[in-house]
Amino acid sequence: MKHQDFDWWPAPAKLNLMLKIVGRRQDGYHLLQTVFRFIDFSDQLGFKLRHDGIIRRLSGNESIVESDDLIIRAAQLLQRAAGCAKGVDIALVKNIPMGGGLGGGSSDAATVLVALNHLWGADYPIDKLVSLGLELGADVPVFIQGKAAWAEGVGEELTPIQLPDAWYVVLVPDCHVSTAEVFRDPQLTRNAPRTTIRDFLAGRQGNDCLPVVLKHYRQVKEAFDWLALFASAQLTGTGGCVFAAFESEIAARHVFMQVPEQFQAFVAQGLDYSPLMQLLSSKQNIGASPSG
Numbered sequence: 001m002k003h004q005d006f007d008w009w010p011a012p013a014k015l016n017l018m019l020k021i022v023g024r025r026q027d028g029y030h031l032l033q034t035v036f037r038f039i040d041f042s043d044q045l046g047f048k049l050r051h052d053g054i055i056r057r058l059s060g061n062e063s064i065v066e067s068d069d070l071i072i073r074a075a076q077l078l079q080r081a082a083g084c085a086k087g088v089d090i091a092l093v094k095n096i097p098m099g100g101g102l103g104g105g106s107s108d109a110a111t112v113l114v115a116l117n118h119l120w121g122a123d124y125p126i127d128k129l130v131s132l133g134l135e136l137g138a139d140v141p142v143f144i145q146g147k148a149a150w151a152e153g154v155g156e157e158l159t160p161i162q163l164p165d166a167w168y169v170v171l172v173p174d175c176h177v178s179t180a181e182v183f184r185d186p187q188l189t190r191n192a193p194r195t196t197i198r199d200f201l202a203g204r205q206g207n208d209c210l211p212v213v214l215k216h217y218r219q220v221k222e223a224f225d226w227l228a229l230f231a232s233a234q235l236t237g238t239g240g241c242v243f244a245a246f247e248s249e250i251a252a253r254h255v256f257m258q259v260p261e262q263f264q265a266f267v268a269q270g271l272d273y274s275p276l277m278q279l280l281s282s283k284q285n286i287g288a289s290p291s292g
Protein backbone atom coordinates (compact mmCIF):
# COMPACT_ATOMS: atom_id res chain seq x y z
CA MET A 1 0.00 0.00 0.00
CA LYS A 2 1.73 3.16 -1.19
CA HIS A 3 0.58 6.47 0.35
CA GLN A 4 0.81 8.28 -3.00
CA ASP A 5 -1.58 5.82 -4.72
CA PHE A 6 -4.45 7.16 -2.59
CA ASP A 7 -6.49 10.35 -2.73
CA TRP A 8 -6.39 11.68 0.89
CA TRP A 9 -9.27 13.51 2.56
CA PRO A 10 -9.47 14.83 6.18
CA ALA A 11 -12.09 13.91 8.80
CA PRO A 12 -11.87 16.57 11.55
CA ALA A 13 -12.85 16.13 15.19
CA LYS A 14 -15.53 18.31 16.80
CA LEU A 15 -16.15 19.77 20.25
CA ASN A 16 -19.60 20.36 21.75
CA LEU A 17 -19.09 23.85 23.24
CA MET A 18 -22.34 23.39 25.19
CA LEU A 19 -24.97 20.64 25.40
CA LYS A 20 -28.48 20.81 26.87
CA ILE A 21 -30.95 17.91 26.95
CA VAL A 22 -34.37 19.48 26.52
CA GLY A 23 -36.66 16.52 25.90
CA ARG A 24 -37.15 13.11 24.39
CA ARG A 25 -38.55 11.80 21.10
CA GLN A 26 -41.15 9.01 20.89
CA ASP A 27 -38.38 6.55 19.90
CA GLY A 28 -36.41 7.35 23.08
CA TYR A 29 -33.75 9.54 21.42
CA HIS A 30 -32.98 12.68 23.41
CA LEU A 31 -33.63 16.15 22.04
CA LEU A 32 -30.60 18.38 22.36
CA GLN A 33 -29.46 21.92 22.03
CA THR A 34 -25.77 21.95 21.31
CA VAL A 35 -23.00 23.89 19.59
CA PHE A 36 -20.65 22.00 17.30
CA ARG A 37 -17.25 23.39 16.45
CA PHE A 38 -14.56 21.68 14.38
CA ILE A 39 -10.93 21.59 15.47
CA ASP A 40 -7.77 21.16 13.43
CA PHE A 41 -7.22 17.62 14.68
CA SER A 42 -8.23 15.03 12.10
CA ASP A 43 -8.27 11.45 10.89
CA GLN A 44 -7.08 11.01 7.31
CA LEU A 45 -8.85 8.77 4.80
CA GLY A 46 -7.23 7.59 1.59
CA PHE A 47 -9.37 6.44 -1.36
CA LYS A 48 -8.35 4.34 -4.37
CA LEU A 49 -11.17 3.58 -6.79
CA ARG A 50 -11.93 0.05 -7.98
CA HIS A 51 -13.86 -0.93 -11.09
CA ASP A 52 -15.23 -4.21 -9.70
CA GLY A 53 -17.71 -2.72 -7.19
CA ILE A 54 -15.86 -4.13 -4.14
CA ILE A 55 -15.56 -1.92 -1.02
CA ARG A 56 -12.62 -2.76 1.28
CA ARG A 57 -10.91 -1.26 4.32
CA LEU A 58 -7.16 -1.66 3.87
CA SER A 59 -5.92 -0.27 7.19
CA GLY A 60 -6.97 1.43 10.43
CA ASN A 61 -9.61 0.68 13.06
CA GLU A 62 -8.38 -2.91 13.54
CA SER A 63 -10.43 -3.12 16.76
CA ILE A 64 -13.70 -2.79 14.80
CA VAL A 65 -15.02 -5.61 12.59
CA GLU A 66 -14.84 -4.31 9.01
CA SER A 67 -18.56 -4.70 8.34
CA ASP A 68 -19.39 -2.63 11.48
CA ASP A 69 -16.99 0.17 10.62
CA LEU A 70 -18.87 3.38 9.84
CA ILE A 71 -16.42 3.93 6.97
CA ILE A 72 -17.53 0.74 5.24
CA ARG A 73 -21.20 1.25 6.13
CA ALA A 74 -21.11 4.79 4.69
CA ALA A 75 -19.53 3.62 1.42
CA GLN A 76 -22.06 0.77 1.07
CA LEU A 77 -24.96 3.10 1.80
CA LEU A 78 -23.93 5.57 -0.91
CA GLN A 79 -23.15 2.80 -3.41
CA ARG A 80 -26.62 1.30 -2.93
CA ALA A 81 -28.47 4.62 -2.93
CA ALA A 82 -26.72 5.94 -6.03
CA GLY A 83 -26.65 2.60 -7.85
CA CYS A 84 -22.92 3.05 -8.33
CA ALA A 85 -21.01 0.25 -10.08
CA LYS A 86 -17.59 1.37 -8.83
CA GLY A 87 -15.95 0.20 -5.60
CA VAL A 88 -13.13 1.55 -3.46
CA ASP A 89 -10.16 0.62 -1.27
CA ILE A 90 -10.09 2.82 1.85
CA ALA A 91 -7.06 3.43 4.06
CA LEU A 92 -7.61 5.11 7.42
CA VAL A 93 -5.07 6.92 9.56
CA LYS A 94 -6.91 7.06 12.89
CA ASN A 95 -5.83 9.92 15.15
CA ILE A 96 -9.10 10.80 16.91
CA PRO A 97 -9.61 8.72 20.06
CA MET A 98 -12.73 6.52 19.89
CA GLY A 99 -15.64 7.07 22.22
CA GLY A 100 -14.17 10.37 23.38
CA GLY A 101 -17.01 12.69 22.36
CA LEU A 102 -14.86 14.06 19.53
CA GLY A 103 -17.14 12.55 16.86
CA GLY A 104 -14.41 10.62 15.03
CA GLY A 105 -16.66 7.80 13.78
CA SER A 106 -19.31 10.23 12.53
CA SER A 107 -16.67 12.42 10.91
CA ASP A 108 -15.09 9.43 9.15
CA ALA A 109 -18.53 8.45 7.82
CA ALA A 110 -19.19 12.02 6.59
CA THR A 111 -15.83 12.15 4.82
CA VAL A 112 -16.56 8.85 3.06
CA LEU A 113 -19.95 10.15 1.87
CA VAL A 114 -18.57 13.50 0.68
CA ALA A 115 -15.42 12.08 -0.94
CA LEU A 116 -17.09 9.16 -2.72
CA ASN A 117 -19.98 11.35 -3.86
CA HIS A 118 -17.28 13.35 -5.67
CA LEU A 119 -14.96 10.50 -6.74
CA TRP A 120 -17.73 8.15 -7.92
CA GLY A 121 -19.46 11.06 -9.68
CA ALA A 122 -22.76 10.44 -7.84
CA ASP A 123 -23.06 14.23 -7.45
CA TYR A 124 -25.85 14.12 -4.88
CA PRO A 125 -26.66 17.57 -3.44
CA ILE A 126 -25.57 18.17 0.18
CA ASP A 127 -29.16 17.75 1.48
CA LYS A 128 -29.37 14.24 0.08
CA LEU A 129 -25.99 13.32 1.60
CA VAL A 130 -27.14 14.74 4.95
CA SER A 131 -30.23 12.50 4.99
CA LEU A 132 -28.10 9.45 4.14
CA GLY A 133 -25.62 10.47 6.87
CA LEU A 134 -28.35 10.72 9.49
CA GLU A 135 -29.03 7.01 9.00
CA LEU A 136 -25.50 6.35 10.27
CA GLY A 137 -25.44 8.64 13.31
CA ALA A 138 -26.87 11.81 14.77
CA ASP A 139 -23.56 13.67 14.44
CA VAL A 140 -22.93 12.88 10.78
CA PRO A 141 -24.97 15.80 9.29
CA VAL A 142 -22.85 18.57 10.83
CA PHE A 143 -19.68 17.03 9.42
CA ILE A 144 -21.29 16.92 5.96
CA GLN A 145 -22.54 20.52 6.20
CA GLY A 146 -19.02 21.51 7.24
CA LYS A 147 -19.93 24.64 9.21
CA ALA A 148 -19.75 25.26 12.95
CA ALA A 149 -23.37 25.18 14.05
CA TRP A 150 -26.00 25.63 16.68
CA ALA A 151 -27.90 22.32 16.58
CA GLU A 152 -31.31 21.16 17.76
CA GLY A 153 -33.37 17.99 17.38
CA VAL A 154 -30.94 15.09 17.77
CA GLY A 155 -28.30 17.29 16.16
CA GLU A 156 -29.68 17.47 12.63
CA GLU A 157 -31.40 20.90 12.74
CA LEU A 158 -28.37 23.04 12.03
CA THR A 159 -27.90 26.81 12.08
CA PRO A 160 -24.39 27.97 11.09
CA ILE A 161 -22.75 30.08 13.77
CA GLN A 162 -19.64 32.28 13.87
CA LEU A 163 -17.54 31.83 16.95
CA PRO A 164 -14.69 33.84 18.43
CA ASP A 165 -11.14 32.66 17.62
CA ALA A 166 -10.05 30.10 20.19
CA TRP A 167 -7.42 27.50 20.92
CA TYR A 168 -8.34 24.46 22.95
CA VAL A 169 -6.45 22.17 25.30
CA VAL A 170 -8.12 18.75 25.04
CA LEU A 171 -7.49 16.02 27.62
CA VAL A 172 -8.13 12.40 26.66
CA PRO A 173 -8.83 10.28 29.77
CA ASP A 174 -7.86 6.64 29.51
CA CYS A 175 -11.43 5.29 29.27
CA HIS A 176 -14.15 4.74 26.70
CA VAL A 177 -17.49 6.39 27.56
CA SER A 178 -20.53 4.72 25.99
CA THR A 179 -22.99 7.28 24.58
CA ALA A 180 -25.85 4.79 24.98
CA GLU A 181 -25.03 4.23 28.69
CA VAL A 182 -24.94 7.94 29.46
CA PHE A 183 -28.34 8.42 27.81
CA ARG A 184 -29.74 5.44 29.76
CA ASP A 185 -28.73 6.80 33.17
CA PRO A 186 -31.83 7.53 35.31
CA GLN A 187 -30.13 10.55 36.87
CA LEU A 188 -29.53 12.31 33.56
CA THR A 189 -31.21 15.73 33.23
CA ARG A 190 -33.79 15.31 30.47
CA ASN A 191 -35.90 18.43 30.78
CA ALA A 192 -33.48 21.35 30.90
CA PRO A 193 -35.07 24.72 30.11
CA ARG A 194 -34.47 25.67 26.48
CA THR A 195 -31.73 28.17 25.90
CA THR A 196 -30.80 30.43 22.97
CA ILE A 197 -27.79 31.19 20.79
CA ARG A 198 -27.66 34.60 22.42
CA ASP A 199 -27.44 33.09 25.94
CA PHE A 200 -24.71 30.77 24.75
CA LEU A 201 -22.71 33.62 23.22
CA ALA A 202 -23.16 35.58 26.46
CA GLY A 203 -21.36 32.78 28.29
CA ARG A 204 -24.09 30.39 29.45
CA GLN A 205 -22.54 27.08 28.51
CA GLY A 206 -22.14 23.72 30.29
CA ASN A 207 -23.05 20.15 29.41
CA ASP A 208 -25.99 18.26 30.95
CA CYS A 209 -24.12 14.93 30.64
CA LEU A 210 -21.34 16.13 32.94
CA PRO A 211 -22.71 15.04 36.38
CA VAL A 212 -23.50 11.50 35.15
CA VAL A 213 -20.13 11.09 33.42
CA LEU A 214 -18.13 12.45 36.37
CA LYS A 215 -19.97 10.09 38.70
CA HIS A 216 -19.23 6.94 36.69
CA TYR A 217 -15.80 7.62 35.19
CA ARG A 218 -13.04 8.38 37.71
CA GLN A 219 -10.54 9.13 34.92
CA VAL A 220 -12.81 11.81 33.45
CA LYS A 221 -13.27 13.39 36.86
CA GLU A 222 -9.50 13.52 37.41
CA ALA A 223 -8.94 15.14 34.01
CA PHE A 224 -11.79 17.60 34.55
CA ASP A 225 -10.62 18.60 38.03
CA TRP A 226 -7.04 19.10 36.83
CA LEU A 227 -8.06 21.29 33.86
CA ALA A 228 -10.45 23.31 36.04
CA LEU A 229 -7.41 24.53 38.03
CA PHE A 230 -6.38 26.57 34.97
CA ALA A 231 -9.56 27.51 33.09
CA SER A 232 -13.25 26.76 32.67
CA ALA A 233 -13.21 23.00 31.96
CA GLN A 234 -15.93 21.39 29.83
CA LEU A 235 -17.02 17.98 28.64
CA THR A 236 -17.50 17.38 24.90
CA GLY A 237 -20.56 15.34 23.88
CA THR A 238 -21.03 12.42 26.24
CA GLY A 239 -17.29 12.49 26.97
CA GLY A 240 -14.88 11.34 28.06
CA CYS A 241 -12.67 14.11 26.58
CA VAL A 242 -12.59 17.39 28.46
CA PHE A 243 -11.39 20.71 27.12
CA ALA A 244 -10.81 24.37 27.92
CA ALA A 245 -10.70 27.36 25.58
CA PHE A 246 -7.90 29.93 25.40
CA GLU A 247 -7.56 33.16 23.42
CA SER A 248 -4.13 32.35 22.02
CA GLU A 249 -2.04 29.35 21.08
CA ILE A 250 0.63 30.47 23.54
CA ALA A 251 -1.84 30.48 26.44
CA ALA A 252 -3.10 27.02 25.46
CA ARG A 253 0.42 25.62 25.12
CA HIS A 254 1.38 27.05 28.51
CA VAL A 255 -1.26 24.82 30.14
CA PHE A 256 -0.60 21.89 27.79
CA MET A 257 3.08 21.80 28.90
CA GLN A 258 1.95 21.13 32.46
CA VAL A 259 -0.45 18.25 31.70
CA PRO A 260 0.48 15.30 33.96
CA GLU A 261 1.76 12.16 32.26
CA GLN A 262 -1.37 10.17 33.15
CA PHE A 263 -3.40 12.05 30.52
CA GLN A 264 -3.01 12.13 26.78
CA ALA A 265 -3.59 15.66 25.57
CA PHE A 266 -3.33 17.91 22.54
CA VAL A 267 -3.76 21.54 21.53
CA ALA A 268 -6.03 22.40 18.60
CA GLN A 269 -7.40 25.50 16.94
CA GLY A 270 -11.17 26.05 16.65
CA LEU A 271 -12.46 26.08 13.05
CA ASP A 272 -15.80 27.43 11.83
CA TYR A 273 -15.33 25.86 8.40
CA SER A 274 -14.37 22.22 8.08
CA PRO A 275 -11.14 21.26 6.27
CA LEU A 276 -13.24 18.63 4.46
CA MET A 277 -15.35 21.36 2.85
CA GLN A 278 -12.23 23.39 2.05
CA LEU A 279 -10.76 20.43 0.18
CA LEU A 280 -14.02 19.69 -1.64
CA SER A 281 -14.34 23.34 -2.75
CA SER A 282 -10.79 23.39 -4.04
CA LYS A 283 -11.35 20.16 -6.01
CA GLN A 284 -14.62 21.48 -7.43
CA ASN A 285 -12.92 24.76 -8.45
CA ILE A 286 -10.13 22.87 -10.19
CA GLY A 287 -12.73 20.71 -11.98
CA ALA A 288 -14.64 23.84 -13.08
CA SER A 289 -11.67 25.91 -14.30
CA PRO A 290 -11.08 25.96 -18.09
CA SER A 291 -7.47 24.76 -17.63
CA GLY A 292 -8.35 22.20 -14.92
Ligand SMILES: C[C@@](CO)(OP(=O)(O)O)[C@H](O)COP(=O)(O)OP(=O)(O)OC[C@H]1O[C@@H](n2ccc(N)nc2=O)[C@H](O)[C@@H]1O
Nearest residue numbers: 028029030101103137138139154155179180183237238239
Ligand atom coordinates in the same frame (compact mmCIF):
# COMPACT_ATOMS: atom_id res chain seq x y z
C1 LIG B 1 -24.78 13.42 22.14
C2 LIG B 1 -23.64 13.45 21.16
C3 LIG B 1 -23.30 14.94 20.92
O1 LIG B 1 -22.37 15.15 19.95
O2 LIG B 1 -22.59 12.77 21.79
P1 LIG B 1 -21.15 12.13 21.31
O3 LIG B 1 -21.43 10.76 20.78
O4 LIG B 1 -20.54 13.02 20.31
O5 LIG B 1 -20.35 12.04 22.57
C4 LIG B 1 -24.08 12.82 19.84
O6 LIG B 1 -25.15 13.51 19.25
C5 LIG B 1 -24.45 11.36 19.91
O7 LIG B 1 -24.53 10.94 18.59
P2 LIG B 1 -24.02 9.51 18.13
O8 LIG B 1 -22.64 9.25 18.69
O9 LIG B 1 -24.18 9.45 16.65
O10 LIG B 1 -25.02 8.62 18.87
P3 LIG B 1 -25.59 7.25 18.40
O11 LIG B 1 -24.48 6.30 18.18
O12 LIG B 1 -26.58 7.53 17.32
O13 LIG B 1 -26.38 6.84 19.76
C6 LIG B 1 -26.06 5.83 20.64
C7 LIG B 1 -27.26 5.67 21.58
O14 LIG B 1 -27.37 6.81 22.45
C8 LIG B 1 -28.72 7.19 22.63
N1 LIG B 1 -28.93 8.56 22.15
C9 LIG B 1 -28.06 9.13 21.24
C10 LIG B 1 -28.25 10.43 20.81
C11 LIG B 1 -29.39 11.13 21.29
N2 LIG B 1 -29.63 12.39 20.88
N3 LIG B 1 -30.23 10.56 22.17
C12 LIG B 1 -30.02 9.28 22.60
O15 LIG B 1 -30.79 8.77 23.42
C13 LIG B 1 -29.57 6.17 21.88
O16 LIG B 1 -29.91 5.17 22.79
C14 LIG B 1 -28.58 5.61 20.85
O17 LIG B 1 -28.89 4.30 20.49
Ligand SMILES: Nc1ncnc2c1ncn2[C@@H]1O[C@H](COP(=O)(O)OP(=O)(O)O)[C@@H](O)[C@H]1O
Nearest residue numbers: 069070071098099100101102103104105106108
Ligand atom coordinates in the same frame (compact mmCIF):
# COMPACT_ATOMS: atom_id res chain seq x y z
N1 LIG C 1 -14.76 4.56 11.74
C1 LIG C 1 -15.03 4.56 13.05
N2 LIG C 1 -14.30 5.33 13.86
C2 LIG C 1 -14.58 5.37 15.19
N3 LIG C 1 -15.54 4.66 15.80
C3 LIG C 1 -16.29 3.88 15.03
C4 LIG C 1 -16.06 3.79 13.63
N4 LIG C 1 -16.95 2.93 13.15
C5 LIG C 1 -17.69 2.51 14.19
N5 LIG C 1 -17.31 3.07 15.32
C6 LIG C 1 -17.93 2.87 16.67
O1 LIG C 1 -18.49 4.12 17.11
C7 LIG C 1 -18.24 4.33 18.51
C8 LIG C 1 -18.18 5.84 18.78
O2 LIG C 1 -17.01 6.34 18.26
P1 LIG C 1 -16.63 7.89 18.09
O3 LIG C 1 -17.44 8.53 17.03
O4 LIG C 1 -15.16 7.94 17.90
O5 LIG C 1 -16.95 8.49 19.50
P2 LIG C 1 -17.98 9.56 20.02
O6 LIG C 1 -19.34 9.18 19.45
O7 LIG C 1 -17.90 9.43 21.49
O8 LIG C 1 -17.53 10.89 19.55
C9 LIG C 1 -16.91 3.60 18.75
O9 LIG C 1 -16.84 3.14 20.06
C10 LIG C 1 -16.94 2.45 17.75
O10 LIG C 1 -17.45 1.28 18.35
